[in-house]
Amino acid sequence: MKVTIRKWQTVSSWHWDVSEECCGICRMQFDACCVDCKMPGDDCPPVWGACKHAFHMHCILKWLNSNQQQCPMCRSNWEFVTTD
Template sequence: MKVNITKWSSVSTWHWDVNEECCGICRMQFDYCCVDCKVPGDDCPPVWGTCNHAFHMHCILKWLNSNQQQQCPMCRCEWQFKSDQK
C-alpha cells in the first residue's frame, strides 16, 4: 500500500529565552513586540545589560536617547549592553 500526501499544514510556536516575563519599560511580554512595533520577532528582540536586566531593543534605545544619564531603568547602574547575549 502506498500513501500519497497531497497537502500538509504545519503549526509551530516560539518564544524568547528570557528569565523575566515582560519588558521593564513598556511592560509588554517579550514574546510580543514593543509598543513601537507591529509584528513580534527578530525586529524587536530582547537585549540584556551587564546588570542582567532585559528590555525590548527599541524600548531601551528610546530610554537611553531620552535621558542624559545612561542608566538601567530598573537598578540605575550604568547601562552597558551585555556582549554575550543569551
Template structure:
C-alpha cells in the same frame, strides 16, 4: 480512481525568546510579542540585556537612554552597558 488518506498531519510551530523575565520593564509588553513601536513580533524587536542582567526590548531601552541624561538601567539604576554576546 479512489484515493484514501490514512492520516493527516497538522503542523504547528511556536517560538519564544529565551528570557528569564516575562515582559519588558519599560513598556510592560511580553517579549514574545513586540514593543509599542513595532507592528509584528520577531527579529526586528529583539530583547537586549545589560551587564546587570535586566532585559528590555531593543527599541524601548534605546528610547530610554536617549531620553535620559544619565545612562542607567531603568530597573536597578546601575550604569547601563549592553551585555556582549562574546564570552
C-alpha cells in the same frame, strides 16, 4: 501491522529565551512587541544589560537617548551584553 501516513501537518511556536516576563519599560511581554512595533519578531528583540535586566531593543534605546545612561530597573550604569 503497517501504518501509512497520508498527511502531515506541523505546528510550531517561538519565544525569546528571557527569564523575565515583560519589558521593564513598556511592560509588554517579550514574545509580543514593544509599543513602537507592529509585529513581534527579529525587528524587536530583547537586549540585556551587564546588570542582567532585559528590555525590548527599541525601549532601551529610547530610554538611553533621553539622556538616561542607567538601567531603568536598578540604576546601575547601562552596558549592552551580547548573547551567544
